[in-house]
Amino acid sequence: MGSEKVRLIKSDSDHQKAMRQLLNDMRAMELMLEEGMFDTGPTRIGAEQELSIVGEDWEPAPFAMEILADIGDPKFTTEFARFNLEINLDPLLFTGDAFSKLERQLWRLLTKGENAARKYKAQLLLTGILPTLSHPHLSLDYMTPLKRYEFLIEALRKERGGNFEFRIEGVDQWISRMGHSFIESCNTSFQVHYQVAPQDFADKYNWAQLIIAPLMAATCNSPLLMGKRLWRETRIALFEQSTDLRNPELAYREAEPRVTFGKDWVRYSAMDLFRNNAFHHRILLAPIDEENSLKTLEQGKIPKLRALTTHNGTIYRWNRPCYGITDGKPHLRIENRNMPAGPTVLDEIANAAFWLGMMHGMPDNYRRLYEKLDFKLARRNFFHAANDGLTTHFYWPGTPGKVPAQQLILEELLPIARQGLEIANIDRADIDRLLSVIEERVKSGQTGAQWMIDAFERLQKQGTKEEALTALTAAISKRQQVGEPVHTWQLPDIIEAGDWEKRFFTVEQFMKTNLYTATPDDPVELVVRMMYYNNIRHVPVEKRDGTLQGIISARTLVRFYNNFSEKERKKMAAKDIMETNLVTVTPQTKTADAICLLRKHDIGCLPVVFNGKLVGIVTERDFVHIAAELLRQPECNSDEENAEVERGLE
Incomplete structure (x- = not known):
């Protein structure tokens, strides 16, 4: 250059x-x-x-x-x-x-x-x-x-x-x-x-x-x-x-x-x-x-x-x-x-x-x-x-x-x-x-671009977006080494990403990025409806510039309904009930380290922060999905190894 x-x-x-x-x-x-x-x-x-x-x-x-x-x-x-x-x-x-x-x-x-x-x-x-x-x-x-x-x-x-x-x-x-x-x-x-x-x-x-x-x-x-x-x-x-x-x-x-x-x-x-x-x-x-x-x-x-x-x-x-x-x-x-x-x-x-x-x-x-x-x-x-x-x-x-x-x-x-x-x-x-x-x-009509688009859309039906991107990159490498021109390439499957360690090595590879979030001044009722209609258990609270302020979990809402009257609840905003003592990770945090943080702090989710801004979230549900993937691996089906996975999620 x-x-x-x-x-x-x-x-x-x-x-x-x-x-x-x-x-x-x-x-x-x-x-x-x-x-x-x-x-x-x-x-x-x-x-x-x-x-x-x-x-x-x-x-x-x-x-x-x-x-x-x-x-x-x-x-x-x-x-x-x-x-x-x-x-x-x-x-x-x-x-x-x-x-x-x-x-x-x-x-x-x-x-x-x-x-x-x-x-x-x-x-x-x-x-x-x-x-x-x-x-x-x-x-x-x-x-x-x-x-x-x-x-x-x-x-x-x-x-x-x-x-x-x-x-x-x-x-x-x-x-x-x-x-x-x-x-x-x-x-x-x-x-x-x-x-x-x-x-x-x-x-x-x-x-x-x-x-x-x-x-x-x-x-x-x-x-x-x-x-x-x-x-x-x-x-x-x-x-x-x-x-x-x-x-x-x-x-x-x-x-x-x-x-x-x-x-x-x-x-x-x-x-x-x-x-x-x-x-x-x-x-x-x-x-x-x-x-x-x-x-x-x-x-x-x-x-x-x-x-x-x-x-x-x-x-x-x-x-x-x-x-x-x-x-x-x-x-x-x-x-x-x-x-x-x-x-x-x-x-x-x-x-x-x-x-x-x-x-x-x-x-x-x-x-x-x-x-x-x-x-x-x-x-x-x-x-x-x-x-x-x-x-x-x-x-x-x-x-x-x-x-x-x-x-x-x-x-x-x-x-x-x-x-x-x-x-x-x-x-x-x-x-x-x-x-x-x-x-x-x-x-x-199969240029490299068209193959990548078709492959990406196929792979997203088999896994998360990040898994699809990993598998896509692996598939490009494999076909590149063979050397046949792109118009002859077959579409890949998610398995081309390799074993679970390559697909889920860091938080970035499976974190959710299409988030439902609230601002500090949003009414709690909005958070309740977000959780109910979208079948989620955690709603991050952020400023309008993306700075993370807190998180509201299903546990928080249980306490909210138990501790406050209906009249009090109608006046309360997200900032009044959100948890602010947060444990966060970055996109590059290793998955094993993230699991340890969940266990150590007895929490159900980890907000993902980059440059001070909320960029994603991982929850215990995501780790259950990873565990299921691991248990399907033929090299990870011994009783000892399965028990280790289960202990990591307890």
């Missing part, structure tokens, strides 16, 4: 100095473009694999730094969170067996990472958003302990000037507020690079902007966040909102967010985008190693343009322009950032082949797109595809009305991709094998 050799912009003078460096770099790039210094071929491709680390309980496991130290391979590097890693794959000439080489190298490196992770009872997982991620994992305690990430968090928080607000709506709704942008660490992707000759950049970039929507419809794999069914590619909404630095008080201003699809077509060159970066986005980080890029050019050398690339690295276009140097020659690339990690290595390589084939096979009639389609419609296509996946209908140049995603992909884009791969002289067997994966996925 970028270079560690950066500094935080702390003052106006810092910003002025950094801006002068950036302007020098921009002028140097302009001169190099004018002088024809950029590489025009042969075409190279590349990829970056982001991934998650999970423990035996299928929860995020923060062992990135330890695994990296054990691997000792520079191709592995850090990501924002300690439960993520990134693999940088070798650049390849876009010809022959390039995709077979890419696939073999990725498998080899993943195996290397898996071997290192086993030491920590962990494994690697490819998925756009890990299903078992929860709010405790978004604490800055999980952030990778490197200055670059600290600087970025601080800069984004300072620029925002307040909390980050999140609101994503799908089948469910997820609303949250956080004081930092670390939540972007939920996202993992498979980023693919395509080298472009300068004279073709504008048309190729615009083409990339047009095809990104149907590409996403076919490759979506991130439909869940915190157990909520949101967009088919929720990463898009989450990343945009997690780095949105725009001031809500300036609503009349049409400011551009740092994560962006863009505001218009490119008319002339890559400089359109780099200038836009400088003109619309404040510099957050600057390189420590200063470079006079114009002087470097005068000396006949190629400048690294560190100021330009550092600033570009803090602006997250879904199609990002990139500058680099290979074998002493500068080049331009387009980095596709919208494809998610997973579901399998084969799916990812097929996705890459589909995109790269389309890029290389762009028909001439798609040049000068700014004359053929309103950019707002391309933008609309992008967000509708992120939301709806393969059920999207697209606005498309030369097509009246809208065209269904499946029809567009199967009848027009796959043939273009095939032609592009043939132009690049990619091996015929790889073309057939990889594009058939896309074709069958689109025909069946």
